[in-house]
Amino acid sequence: MAYEVVVIAVTFVSVAVLGFLVSRGQFEDLYIKARGPAPVSGQVALLTVGDEALYLWNPEDAQPEITPRAMLAELIRFCDAAGAEVVVLDVLMDRAEPGDDVLANAIRETGMPVVAAIRLVETDPQSHQLFAAGITPALQDTVVPGFANLQEEEPWLFSEVTLVRKAPLTAHASTARMTGLWPMNMVGAEQSDDTVLPSLAMAGAFLKSQGDATELSRRLATGQSLGLPSLPSEELVLINFRGREGQDGIPTAKASNALRASGTSAMFGLLGSPQPIDVPPEMREALQGRVVLIGRVDGVANESDRHATPYGFPIFGRADMAGVRIQAQILDTLLSGRHVRSVGGNVSWFLAVVLCGAVVLSARWLRDDVHVVVWGLASAVVVMLAAALFELTDGLALELGPPLGAALVTLTALHVYRWSVEESRRT
Numbered sequence: 001m002a003y004e005v006v007v008i009a010v011t012f013v014s015v016a017v018l019g020f021l022v023s024r025g026q027f028e029d030l031y032i033k034a035r036g037p038a039p040v041s042g043q044v045a046l047l048t049v050g051d052e053a054l055y056l057w058n059p060e061d062a063q064p065e066i067t068p069r070a071m072l073a074e075l076i077r078f079c080d081a082a083g084a085e086v087v088v089l090d091v092l093m094d095r096a097e098p099g100d101d102v103l104a105n106a107i108r109e110t111g112m113p114v115v116a117a118i119r120l121v122e123t124d125p126q127s128h129q130l131f132a133a134g135i136t137p138a139l140q141d142t143v144v145p146g147f148a149n150l151q152e153e154e155p156w157l158f159s160e161v162t163l164v165r166k167a168p169l170t171a172h173a174s175t176a177r178m179t180g181l182w183p184m185n186m187v188g189a190e191q192s193d194d195t196v197l198p199s200l201a202m203a204g205a206f207l208k209s210q211g212d213a214t215e216l217s218r219r220l221a222t223g224q225s226l227g228l229p230s231l232p233s234e235e236l237v238l239i240n241f242r243g244r245e246g247q248d249g250i251p252t253a254k255a256s257n258a259l260r261a262s263g264t265s266a267m268f269g270l271l272g273s274p275q276p277i278d279v280p281p282e283m284r285e286a287l288q289g290r291v292v293l294i295g296r297v298d299g300v301a302n303e304s305d306r307h308a309t310p311y312g313f314p315i316f317g318r319a320d321m322a323g324v325r326i327q328a329q330i331l332d333t334l335l336s337g338r339h340v341r342s343v344g345g346n347v348s349w350f351l352a353v354v355l356c357g358a359v360v361l362s363a364r365w366l367r368d369d370v371h372v373v374v375w376g377l378a379s380a381v382v383v384m385l386a387a388a389l390f391e392l393t394d395g396l397a398l399e400l401g402p403p404l405g406a407a408l409v410t411l412t413a414l415h416v417y418r419w420s421v422e423e424s425r426r427t
Contacts, residue, residue, distance in 0.1 A: 069099030295324025
């Protein structure tokens with residue numbers, strides 16, 4: 001009877017592991033969740049626009065669909081006064097809006113490198129191009145365009161929630177063959193503009209390390225290295241998340257506090273006697289010398305720009321992180337060179353063969369129930385060692401899907417067969 005229970009238990013574990021793999025689960029999710037908060041580069045900060053900031057700016061329209069451009073201008077001035085080096089606006093700037101000129105003037109006044117989110121938009125049929133990089137005309141010469149790169153998302157089981165594990169760093173407009181994820185249900189779209197567009201995070205990271213927007217365009221066009229540490233050559237980077245929301249170590253300041261601090265300066269400016277912005281010490285400490293991402297975390301953004309991450313494991317039932325915070329963690333990944341380095345392929349299959357062989361050979365010397373327990377524990381130990389390796393190397397991920405799946409299937413098949421033979425003998 002005890003042996004039957006053990007066989008049933010190992011069968012259940014094997015089915016659970018196979019179900020995890022079939023549903024596109026990845027062991028990186030386990031490693032990230034097990035590690036908890038990880039060290040950050042100290043080069044990235046967040047300035048979050050919440051409900052309070054939007055209400056302070058305009059109580060009559062406290063939940064605007066379009067982020068007020070004049071408010072963004074004020075926040076850029078505040079970031080400049082606080083000593084920020086680069087500002088990344090996680091806000092779409094693909095069409096003209098009231099206040100664009102105010103925002104453009106603020107960028108020119110501060111002289112600060114600013115990255116803004118764009119997307120591909122339909123062009124005039126006479127242009128002979130289907131799509132082009134869309135950006136409001138007032139900002140064309142003042143911001144570095146970057147596409148918002150959270151499109152690589154995968155459904156989990158039967159849930160509509162999408163999982164963010166990786167992000168594209170560049171996009172080629174001329175080879176856009178998308179099916180709905182990005183940018184607008186294009187299938188086989190072609191155009192003559194073959195510009196390589198950087199993602200928001202890539203543009204922000206390059207400007208922080210190199211400081212020259214013109215050089216970024218030149219290097220992308222010629223395929224030269226961007227000089228970022230350990231940047232993978234392919235266009236996808238596995239995000240090495242630094243912690244769940246609120247626990248990632250990336251300094252965060254509220255836009256509402258920034259608006260209050262800059263209010264006095266703005267009032268004196270209206271009276272014709274401009275005064276410097278009095279930046280609170282704690283906000284200066286959080287923003288000084290960093291890339292500052294500005295993005296919304298209010299009620300409107302919660303409905304459209306929150307995503308499921310590996311921290312939701314084992315049930316990815318809800319979107320648990322704001323898009324702007326994921327952008328910050330991608331940026332930190334690029335600046336620190338700590339992207340996830342997956343070890344799979346031949347290594348995984350070699351390990352699978354070794355484990356399967358060891359399962360079969362050890363069955364000759366161990367009692368059946370002991371054999372099952374030993375290999376059940378061994379599987380758990382292998383996962384724990386891989387998780388420890390991930391933490392010690394900050395991102396080296398051993399893909400255990402093939403070896404662990406193969407070993408458990410072999411173990412289950414072996415003992416189900418022996419159990420059935422034993423039952424047939426009894427009857």
